Amino acid sequence: MTDSADIVVAGAGHNSLLTACYLAKAGYRCLVLDARHIPGGGAATEELLLPGFGIDTCATGHTMIRVNPALLADELGLIADYGLSYAEPDPVEQVAFPDGEQFTMWLDPERTIEEVARFSAADAAAYRRLLADYDEVKSIFSRWQFTPVGFGPSLAEMLAGHPRGQIWARRRQLSAVDVVRHDACGEPLGMPSQPLHERRALQALDVAGPVVHVRRRHELPALLESGNEERFAVRPRRVDRRAVAGRPRPENDQAAVRGVAHV
Secondary structure: OOOOOOEEEEOOEHHHHHHHHHHHHOOOOEEEEOOOOOOEHHHOEEOOOOOOOOEEOOOOOOOHHHHOHHHHOOOOOOOOOOOOOOOOOOOOEEEEOOOOOEEEEOOOHHHHHHHHHHHOHHHHHHHHHHHHHHHOOHHHHHHHHOOOOOOOOOHHHHHHOOOOHHHHHHHOOOOHHHHHHHHOOOOOOOOOOOOHHHHHHHHOOOOOOOOOEEOOEEOOHHHHOOOOOOOOOEEEEEEOOOOEEEEEOOOOOOOOOOOOOOO
16 A cells, blocks of 8 residues: 555545546545445445355445436546446336236337336326426536536526526435426335436436335335234325434334435
8 A cells, every 4th residue: 555645535436436536536645544344335245145146235226427428428437448338128127016007218218108007197197298398498507517516607596597497406306206296296206216317307306216106105015914013104295315304103004215316
């Protein structure tokens, strides 16, 4: 280990590693320190079961990094020099409910909308409308997410210059559930973290792991089984970047999904 460095980075998680790589590319000598012997933090891959069988320990959703200049422009050579590629499974999400019903989400948003329509035509129309609404402003949110503070206009300034910007400025003050209920005019339909077209609209609201709730069916059916002693339920008070926040309640009318999709 070197005893001379321009910058010492505490922790070898994915955000720290990206930061150190950019600093090194700019000519700084970086020393990255971590308490564990495996780098990557929440995005680490470990052989926990058998040799050669890699497991994403924290089941991190690689969503934000897919629209990050580090990959979009391949600024660190991860694609060209190191051969990074992503498998694109389709379907990307399968939810099994306690009553035997199934809900499937696909890479194709139209196919996903058809699936939602099996449960509710109104929800399907609301879902389509929410995706279309976000398409109009998604470039603003992407620019804001990846522009360092002080190196460009604020999000409020960028939204103020868009015809529908004030609508999204107001939506950011609401919980994701309230946006879906009052703006999309439907029952709360949360979106799994994987297909990007589903995630982007709620990312704009700083939501990492929203509730999946289709006509009172939850993404975590195991928690609702009568024999599960560790089941829980929360009535959401707010949804923020990491989790659905709420007080535990005895009734199983809402389920919370912690979000780790922050790479």
